[in-house]
Amino acid sequence: MSESISTNGKAKAPKAWHRRWLRWGAGSLAIVLLVPFVLFFLVRLYKTEIIEVVNREISTRYNADIHFDDVDISLLKTFPRTSLALKNLSLKNPLVADSVLLMAERVYLTVDVFSLFTKKIVIDGARVDESVMSYTHYKNGKSNW
Numbered sequence: 001m002s003e004s005i006s007t008n009g010k011a012k013a014p015k016a017w018h019r020r021w022l023r024w025g026a027g028s029l030a031i032v033l034l035v036p037f038v039l040f041f042l043v044r045l046y047k048t049e050i051i052e053v054v055n056r057e058i059s060t061r062y063n064a065d066i067h068f069d070d071v072d073i074s075l076l077k078t079f080p081r082t083s084l085a086l087k088n089l090s091l092k093n094p095l096v097a098d099s100v101l102l103m104a105e106r107v108y109l110t111v112d113v114f115s116l117f118t119k120k121i122v123i124d125g126a127r128v129d130e131s132v133m134s135y136t137h138y139k140n141g142k143s144n145w
Contacts (some may be wrong), residue, residue, distance in 0.1 A: 034087075036075055041114060043073050043082070046117065054084065056107075057121050064101060065092040075113065081124055082113040105130035 008056040043050065051071050058066050072085040093099040110125040137143045 036079075038133070041135050043075065043113075044132075047071070048071065053121055054086070057123075062091065063094070065094050066090070067092075068107075076121055080113070081110045084109040084111060099136065100132075100134055101130075102134075104128050104133045109133075 062088040066085040069088040074083040091102040108127040
């Protein structure tokens with residue numbers, strides 16, 4: 001072990017810069033691993049509230065009746081965003097009886113993870129799989145879309 005000698009002849013302790021880097025690195029790694037873990041459990045804990053907010057937001061924005069069977073929430077597919085997969089979605093026009101605007105096996109929404117815990121969800125993107133859309137233009141000049 002090498003020792004540094006000070007000007008007064010006594011040995012100085014070696015600098016522990018590597019310990020600081022190790023603590024900093026371990027702390028950073030713990031935060032990087034802990035944040036997604038905590039978000040995962042918060043999303044699972046508030047799943048029913050998230051479903052209600054998604055349902056309300058879509059119904060309000062598109063003035064339509066919406067129904068879906070289940071929601072899968074994923075933090076890893078589109079990290080750092082959150083992915084919501086709405087299963088067996090049907091979107092109906094409330095103004096016209098039996099008018100279905102959209103039926104889809106899955107609708108994927110990419111949202112900001114922190115907006116899930118507010119009353120207004122910020123949707124960054126959407127993708128529709130296995131869908132049937134019905135566009136109707138009526139004689140009076142109105143449309144169902």
